[in-house]
Each structure stands twice: as structure tokens, then as C-alpha cells.
Amino acid sequence: MSELKYPKLDLNIYVLIKQVPMPKAMKTTAEGLMDRTGKSMMNPHCSHALEEAISLKDKVGGTVTALSMGPPNAKQSLMEALRRGADRAYLLSDRKLAGSDTWSTAEALSKTIEHISNGDALDVLFAGLQTIDGDTAHVGPQCSARLELNQVTYVESVDIFDDKTLKVRRIIESGYQILKVPLPVMLSVSHTANVPRGPSLNSSMSALNKEIIMYNIGEVGLPETSAGMTGSPTVVSRVKNVVHDRGAIVLFTEGSTEERVSNLLTALKEETS
Amino acid sequence: MSELSAEEIAKRERDSAIPFVDLRDGARGVLTWAQMDGDDLADAAIELIGEATRIAQHLDEDSRTIYTVIIGRKTSQFTDKLIHHGADVVYVIEDERLTDYLTLPFTNAMVSAIREIKPEIALMSASTLGRDLAPRIAGILDLGLSADCTSFEVGLYVNRRKNQKFEKAFKMVRPSFGESKLATIVGPWCYPQMATARPGVFKPLDIDTSRTGKVIEFKPEWESKDFDVELIESVRNPSTIDLSKADIMVAGGFGMGKDGFGLLRELVDAINDNGQKAEIGASRAAVDAGFVDYAYQIGQTGKTVRPSIYVAIGISGAIQHLAGMKESSKIFAVNNDHKASIFKNADYGLVMDYQEAIPELIKQVKAGYKFPLDK
Ligand SMILES: Cc1cc2nc3c(=O)[nH]c(=O)nc-3n(C[C@H](O)[C@H](O)[C@H](O)COP(=O)(O)OP(=O)(O)OC[C@H]3O[C@@H](n4cnc5c(N)ncnc54)[C@H](O)[C@@H]3O)c2cc1C
Numbered sequence: 055m056s057e058l059k060y061p062k063l064d065l066n067i068y069v070l071i072k073q074v075p076m077p078k079a080m081k082t083t084a085e086g087l088m089d090r091t092g093k094s095m096m097n098p099h100c101s102h103a104l105e106e107a108i109s110l111k112d113k114v115g116g117t118v119t120a121l122s123m124g125p126p127n128a129k130q131s132l133m134e135a136l137r138r139g140a141d142r143a144y145l146l147s148d149r150k151l152a153g154s155d156t157w158s159t160a161e162a163l164s165k166t167i168e169h170i171s172n173g174d175a176l177d178v179l180f181a182g183l184q185t186i187d188g189d190t191a192h193v194g195p196q197c198s199a200r201l202e203l204n205q206v207t208y209v210e211s212v213d214i215f216d217d218k219t220l221k222v223r224r225i226i227e228s229g230y231q232i233l234k235v236p237l238p239v240m241l242s243v244s245h246t247a248n249v250p251r252g253p254s255l256n257s258s259m260s261a262l263n264k265e266i267i268m269y270n271i272g273e274v275g276l277p278e279t280s281a282g283m284t285g286s287p288t289v290v291s292r293v294k295n296v297v298h299d300r301g302a303i304v305l306f307t308e309g310s311t312e313e314r315v316s317n318l319l320t321a322l323k324e325e326t327s
Numbered sequence: 328m329s330e331l332s333a334e335e336i337a338k339r340e341r342d343s344a345i346p347f348v349d350l351r352d353g354a355r356g357v358l359t360w361a362q363m364d365g366d367d368l369a370d371a372a373i374e375l376i377g378e379a380t381r382i383a384q385h386l387d388e389d390s391r392t393i394y395t396v397i398i399g400r401k402t403s404q405f406t407d408k409l410i411h412h413g414a415d416v417v418y419v420i421e422d423e424r425l426t427d428y429l430t431l432p433f434t435n436a437m438v439s440a441i442r443e444i445k446p447e448i449a450l451m452s453a454s455t456l457g458r459d460l461a462p463r464i465a466g467i468l469d470l471g472l473s474a475d476c477t478s479f480e481v482g483l484y485v486n487r488r489k490n491q492k493f494e495k496a497f498k499m500v501r502p503s504f505g506e507s508k509l510a511t512i513v514g515p516w517c518y519p520q521m522a523t524a525r526p527g528v529f530k531p532l533d534i535d536t537s538r539t540g541k542v543i544e545f546k547p548e549w550e551s552k553d554f555d556v557e558l559i560e561s562v563r564n565p566s567t568i569d570l571s572k573a574d575i576m577v578a579g580g581f582g583m584g585k586d587g588f589g590l591l592r593e594l595v596d597a598i599n600d601n602g603q604k605a606e607i608g609a610s611r612a613a614v615d616a617g618f619v620d621y622a623y624q625i626g627q628t629g630k631t632v633r634p635s636i637y638v639a640i641g642i643s644g645a646i647q648h649l650a651g652m653k654e655s656s657k658i659f660a661v662n663n664d665h666k667a668s669i670f671k672n673a674d675y676g677l678v679m680d681y682q683e684a685i686p687e688l689i690k691q692v693k694a695g696y697k698f699p700l701d702k
Contacts, residue, residue, distance in 0.1 A: 077505065156472065157465060189503050190474040192462040199466025204556055205430045207459040221559070226455045227364065227526075227628050228621070229562035231427070236555050246612070283488075287471030288514035291484060296502065296509055300658070305665075305676045315687040318675050322636070322657060323699045 061217050065116035065237075068167060069107040069180040070194070071135055072097040073128040074187045096131040099182025103243040105250040106212055107180045108139040114214060116177070117141045119170065123151060123162055129266050136261035137253035144170055148270040153283030156188070160196030161280050162271065167201065169274040178220070179203060179240040191242065198240030206235055207242040342485050345492045351447055354518035355390040357383050358446035360437065361397040361409055361417075362456060365427055365563060368405045371452035371526045372397070373412040378479065378529040379450055380413045385481035386495060390447050392416060396440045396545075398433055400425050403542075410540035413532045418444070418545040424554060427561045428456045432553040434463045439547035441468065446519045448497050453523035455628070461523045471514030473499035473522040484513050497522075506646060527631060564621035566630065570606050574700045576634040576655070578608030578625055580648075581616060582641025582662065583681055588618045590685045591640065597692040603700070608632065608652070610642050626651035635700040640681050644669030656701050661685075 074097045075081070081089040096104075107118045120135035122128045123146040132143035146166045154162065167176060179201070181194030191207065198205040208225040215221045219236050225244060271281050279285055304321060306314040331339075357379040361372035376395055383391040395414035397405060399421065406417045420436045437460065441449060451457040453475040465472040476499045484496035497520040499512045514520050570576065575598055579591045591607055598605035608625045609618065625632055627647040637655035641662060642648060649672055652658070660673040661684045670676050677684055 156462070156474075157469065160466060186505055187503075189501075189505070190462075190472075191458050192465070192472060192474060195459060195462035196466035199434075199463045205459070205463060206556075208455050224455070225628060226428075226561070226563070227369075228564050228566070229628075231558060231562070232560040234557040234559050246615070287469070287517040288473060288512050289486070290510050291498065291513045292511040293503075293508050296507055300672065300674060303660075303670050303673050303676050305670070305678060307678065311679070311683050311687050312690075314677060314679070315684065316691060318659065318677060319688075319691060319696055319698075322659065322675060325657075 060113045060214055063114040063116065063177075063214075063217055065110065065114055065177040066171070066174060067107050067111055067116050067118045067178045067180065068176055069100070069104050069118060069120050069135070069140065070163060070182070070197070071100045071104065071120050071122045071128075071131050072182070072185050073122060073124050073131040074185055077186065094127065094130070096134055097182055097185045097187075099184055099186070099243065099245055100131075101182070101250045102245050102247050103180040103182045103241075104135055104138060104140065105248045106209070106241070106243050107178070108251070109248070110178065110212060111139070119144065121146070121163065121166060121170070123147070123154075123159060123166070126268070132266050133261065134253070136264050136266075137258045138251060139254060139257045142264065143266045145266055145268050146271070146274060147268055148281070150271055150278055150281045150284075153286060153289075154281065155286035155288045156190050156192035156196055157287050158280055158282065158285040160193050160200055161285065162274075162276050163193065164197050164200040165276045166269060166274045167197070169269070175238065176201070176203075177237045177239075179238070181240065181242045183208060183242045183244045194240055194242035201238075201240070204235050204237075204239040206233055206239065209241045209243045210247045212241060212247075341487070342492070345485060345487070345490055347494055348491045349493070350516055351518055354445050354447045355387075356392040356394055356444065356446045356448075357386070357390075358394045358396065358441065358444055358449040358519060359414075360449075360451040360457065360460070361395050361405065361414075362452045362454060363397065363399040363402065363428070365561065366399070366401050368408065369452065369454070369526075370531075371454060371457070371524075372405075372409065373531040374526065374529040375450045375452060375524060376409065376413040377531040378524060379448070380532060382448065382479055382481060382497075386447060394418065394444050394446060396420065396437060398425060398436045406542045410542075411534050411536050411538050413538070414540055416541045416543060418543050420545050420547060422549075427558050428459075429554075429556055429558060430459055430463060431556065432549065433460055434467065435550065435553050436545075436547045437464050438467055440545060441519065443545070449519035449521040451521075451523050453525045457523050461521060465521060470517050470519065470521050471512075473501055473512040473514075476501045476522045476524050477509075477528050479522070479524075484515060496520075566622060568606075568622040570608065570623070570625075570630050570632050573604050573606035573632070573634055575603055575605040575636045575638070575698050576608045576625075576632055576652070577605055577638045577640070578610070578642060578652070579613055579618070579640050579681075580610040580642030581612035582643075583613065583618065585616075585618045587641060587681055587685075588613070590681070590689075594685055594689050594692070597689050598698070601692055601695070601697065603698060608637075610645075610648050636698050639669050639673065640685065642669055643667050644672055
């Protein structure tokens with residue numbers, strides 16, 4: 055029923071996927087950069103962006119292209135994207151990209167999108183609101199500036215207005231905004247937008263026949279002067295650990311409900327008095 | 328005084344041979360964005376001017392002017408307030424179409440103002456609007472940008488790789504890796520050095536109504552595409568209820584469901600009947616689900632509270648929620664999932680279903696239990 059409501063738009067949809075260290079494996083190297091050798095996973099916000107991309111495709115048709123930048127093992131997250139329903143996947147991987155800040159990351163990703171799309175105009179670029187290792191929320195907007203797309207960040211829902219515009223809801227302080235946004239647009243998606251689906255049998259089967267296409271910076275036309283630490287207008291000069299002044303939690307696990315609650319309330323009183 | 332190691336001495340000698348550079352190329356002064364929330368001036372507007380003034384004291388004398396840019400439909404009414412809080416020059420950009428924040432016209436206005444003013448430093452609020460605007464500007468002007476900073480310094484920065492030394496680099500300090508680290512970011516190669524600053528962290532200057540400043544009406548050249556995106560609706564919920572007076576905050580999350588909030592209300596009533604001041608709080612997910620009014624939302628896009636006791640029930644403990652309650656004196660959490668991150672940010676915890684925990688709490692409060700309060 056709901057499917058009939060949507061026009062066939064055949065949208066050219068891109069989604070940016072970052073592979074990040076598992077929260078437990080987050081470490082920094084001596085230079086203050088993220089150590090990317092430990093266990094890793096798809097950045098949670100990117101997972102929500104992917105979900106939004108695939109459900110938009112489900113509604114109006116089109117292709118979903120997943121794109122990542124990172125070390126070769128970022129293929130893991132791209133493979134997951136294919137198994138969840140992305141149509142194709144690309145990885146920009148080059149040692150010269152190490153130390154990229156958000157400006158040069160956006161520059162590299164934008165160049166790659168231009169290279170892949172090769173004149174076949176992009177309609178919607180999805181990005182996660184932010185990453186759990188960098189927390190900047192910059193890369194989506196910086197790509198949209200670079201690619202001259204409309205832009206909505208903190209996106210919580212995406213719907214179709216008509217064949218050239220989307221209806222988008224975004225979070226603001228103390229409420230929300232609803233916007234009517236012409237294509238092409240970059241949408242950075244909040245984790246509150248949806249519950250991501252798992253891999254589907256169909257997509258997993260077809261993912262088996264798909265190849266993740268790898269590029270280096272030369273192939274997408276990114277000059278070395280714009281890449282990595284050399285191309286970045288900012289650097290991390292220092293990193294220190296945050297000491298939390300709240301001590302370890304005390305859990306009350308012994309006894310009946312009544313005893314556990316009363317032990318907690320007593321402990322609370324004794325400590326503070 | 329402790330002896331320096333041979334290695335440290337060698338490093339210092341090497342550093343002293345590195346030449347000082349100054350790439351500012353005429354960039355002077357500190358620019359701030361005076362954010363509007365609809366037709367109202369956001370608190371962040373004067374917080375940023377306060378911090379800009381403190382930063383400017385450490386810059387060269389000819390770089391201490393505070394430029395404040397205000398963009399919106401009815402902005403000229405706020406120029407006095409901005410000047411009384413420390414702005415030296417206010418750029419007023421007023422247009423009937425700017426009823427609320429929209430990415431493209433605000434970017435165009437800020438980019439034009441930055442090109443005109445050529446500041447050494449630019450600060451914007453790390454609100455949901457500022458974090459939309461600042462990276463767009465950085466993308467257009469090819470600037471560095473640090474997100475969501477919680478402190479700033481100006482001082483010596485040595486880059487050994489590039490063999491450069493900067494006498495007064497802008498050091499932008501920000502929490503990262505899920506608030507577990509503080510990273511200092513520098514970028515003295517592109518100007519302005521730009522950052523977004525976390526709302527509520529920086530203090531405004533005391534108001535001085537005798538302060539004078541310059542007001543400049545600034546007209547950017549609008550492009551037709553600037554107004555392509557249409558605002559259909561903008562909802563800003565009024566904060567009708569003052570939660571700051573409660574000593575005990577009993578907050579519920581999505582895990583509670585609508586019925587759970589009924590129980591929560593009973594607990595709050597029992598505490599109040601027992602002569603202590605309690606109020607309901609909620610997570611955004613609970614508000615979005617319609618369990619409770621927005622006025623009770625705690626967190627980044629809700630209220631910030633610091634009660635003596637914060638009880639979090641059925642709340643997972645997302646960073647955005649913690650932002651509004653982590654300064655509470657004692658936090659106690661009830662959640663049926665032992666892995667919920669609220670347990671990493673609380674003093675006491677019960678891994679328990681709320682349907683078990685709340686009735687028991689009500690019982691003990693009714694039996695006369697009083698929560699210990701801060702003096
Ligand atoms: C820009 C932005 C701003 C935001 N601002 C805010 C804000 O101001 N405030 C805010 O709160 N959030 C905010 N959020 C949302 C935030 O990230 C979380 O999504 C939200 O806090 C989750 O709410 P929750 O913990 O109630 O729900 P969930 O994350 O769904 O957690 C529910 C919890 O309940 C537990 N539970 C389930 N059943 C039971 C039971 N029977 N008994 C006990 N426990 C149970 C579960 O184990 C789980 O931990 C913001 C997000 C963004 C992107």
C-alpha cells in the first residue's frame with residue numbers, strides 16, 4: 055500500500071561509511087592519532103545513514119553506493135553494507151592519507167565521488183551525523199560544501215515531497231525543524247532516526263558476486279599536497295586522558311528486591327552524611 | 328628545581344633553533360557568531376563574546392577587536408546587548424526571509440563577513456545550528472576547524488616536522504573518543520583559525536551598559552539558490568517548568584513506557600509528601616515517544632540539572648543525556664541491562680526491571696526514607 059504512494063525516482067544515492075575502532079580498542083598512537091590496528095566495526099552513525107539510504111531506495115528506486123576511506127581492512131564494513139542492501143562499494147585507501155583532518159578527508163571523499171559518478175549526478179549523499187572516534191560531525195557538511203549540495207544535518211526522518219524535493223526533519227535545541235529540500239542534498243543522519251536492519255539473505259547472496267573497488271589517491275585525482283597530514287589545515291598537538299572524578303559504581307546484586315533497594319538507599323545515606 | 332634529562336636538553340636546543348613564522352597575512356581580531364534561536368538571541372551569543380575577550384588578551388595588541396556577526400529577521404534590537412557584553416564591532420545582517428536558521432543563506436552571510444573582516448580567530452557555537460554552519464564555512468573557505476571545544480589557549484606551538492614555531496598559536500581543546508580524551512588541536516597555517524565552542528561552558532562577561540561599540544549594517548550578496556530550501560515548520564518548545572529547584576530528580580527513559588511514567592509520578596509524589604523536593608525528568612527518547620512533555624527533557628537539547636540525587640530509570644546513558652545531568656552530586660541508575668552505559672556514569676546501580684524497583688522505592692519512601700541532600 056505505502057509503496058504505491060511513492061513515485062519511481064531512480065535516485066543516485068551515496069552513503070559514506072567509516073570503519074572505527076571498537077570502543078574498547080580505542081587507543082591513540084604516540085603521535086596522537088587513532089591507532090587503527092585493533093578490532094574495528096562500522097561507525098554506528100554510518101550504520102543509521104546506510105539504513106536511511108536503503109529505505110529511501112526501497113521507496114523510490116535507485117542505486118546505493120557505499121564509499122569509505124581508510125586502511126584496506128575497511129572492506130569489512132563495506133562488505134557489511136553490501137550484505138545489507140547497498141549496490142556497490144568503493145574504498146579509497148592510501149598510506150598518504152594518514153593523518154587527514156576533517157577538511158582533507160572531505161576533500162578526498164569528494165574527489166572520489168566525482169571520480170565514481172563521472173558526470174552521472176548524485177542525488178542524495180548520506181553521512182552519519184558523526185563518528186565515535188572523532189566526534190566532529192564535520193565531514194558530511196564539508197563534503198556538501200565541496201560538492202555544492204544542499205545540506206541538512208542532525209536528520210531524524212526523510213520522506214519524499216515530490217520528485218525533486220525531500221521532506222526532512224532535523225533536531226534542534228528544544229525541538230525540531232521540518233524542511234523542504236530540493237535535490238541534490240547531503241543528509242547527515244542521527245542515531246535516533248531508525249533501527250538499522252541486519253543483512254538480508256538476498257543481498258548477502260548477491261554481495262558474494264560483488265567486488266569492492268579500491269582506489270589510491272592518484273586514481274581519483276587527489277594531489278598529494280591535499281592528502282593526509284600534508285594537506286590538513288589542522289593537527290592534533292596533544293592528547294591527554296580525561297580523569298573522571300566519579301568513582302566506580304557500586305551495584306547491589308545480593309538479596310531480595312527489598313534488600314537490594316534498601317541496601318542502596320542506606321549506602322547512599324551513609325556515604326553522603 | 329629538577330634536573331633536565333640530557334634528552335630534554337637536546338630537544339630544547341633543537342627547538343630553539345627552529346625559526347618563528349607568522350602566516351597571518353594581515354588577519355586580525357576575533358570574530359564570533361551571535362546565534363539566534365528564531366527571533367531570540369541564544370545564550371551562546373554572549374558566552375562566545377566573553378570567551379573571545381579572554382582569548383584576545385593573549386593575542387597581539389592590534390588583534391584584540393571583537394567582531395560579532397548577527398544574522399536574522401529582527402537582529403538590530405540586540406546590538407546594544409552584544410556591545411554591553413563585550414562586542415566592539417557588530418555586523419548586523421537583517422533580512423525578512425531569515426525567519427530561522429537555514430544553512431545556505433547563513434553560510435553566505437558568514438563567508439562574506441569573514442572575507443570582509445579577515446579575523447585571526449573565528450568562534451561559533453557548537454549547537455545543532457553552529458555545527459551545521461561552521462563546517463560548511465570551513466569547506467568553502469578551505470579553513471581548519473575544531474569541533475565542540477571546551478577550552479582555549481593562546482601560546483607557543485612548535486611543529487618539528489615542518490620546522491616552524493608559532494608564538495601565539497590558537498590552541499583548541501576538545502573532548503574526543505567519546506569524552507575519554509582531551510585533544511588539543513592547532514592550525515596556525517590558515518586564517519581564521521576556527522572552532523565551535525560547547526554551549527553552556529564559557530562564561531559571559533558581566534554586563535556593562537556604559538560600553539560603546541560600532542554597528543555596521545552588512546549586506547551580503549544573496550544568491551537565488553540560498554533560499555531553495557524551505558522551512559516548513561520550526562518547533563521550539565517553551566521551557567515552562569523550572570527543574571532547577573528540585574533536590575531529587577527522578578528521570579525515566581524509553582525503557583519505561585507510558586505506564587512506567589505513571590509509576591514514576593507516584594514515586595515523585597511520595598518523595599514530595601515526605602517533605603523533600605522532587606521532580607520528574609526524562610530522556611529525549613521518552614519525550615519523542617510522547618510519554619512525557621518536552622519541558623521535562625534532560626540533556627544536550629533539553630535542560631541541564633545539578634540535583635543532589637539523580638535517579639535514572641530505564642535510561643541507556645547516551646552522551647547527549649549525560650550532558651544534562653552528569654554534574655549531579657549522586658547518580659543512581661536502574662536498568663535491566665547490565666551493559667547499559669548509564670552504569671559507567673553512576674555512583675550506585677540496580678540491574679533490575681523498573682516494575683520491580685519503583686514500587687519498592689515508593690514503599691521505602693512512604694516508610695519515611697529521606698534522601699541525603701547537599702548542604
Ligand atoms: C543532537 C542530539 C541531541 C540529543 N539530545 C538529547 C537530550 O537532550 N536528552 C536525551 O536524553 N537524549 C538526547 N539525544 C538522544 C540520545 O542520543 C539518546 O538517543 C536518548 O537519550 C536515548 O534515550 P533512552 O536512554 O531513554 O532510550 P534507549 O536508548 O532506548 O534506552 C532505553 C533503556 O531502557 C532500558 N530498559 C528497557 N526496559 C527496561 C525495564 N523494563 N526496566 C529497566 N530498564 C529498562 C534499556 O536497557 C535501555 O538501556 C540527542 C541526540 C542527538 C543526536
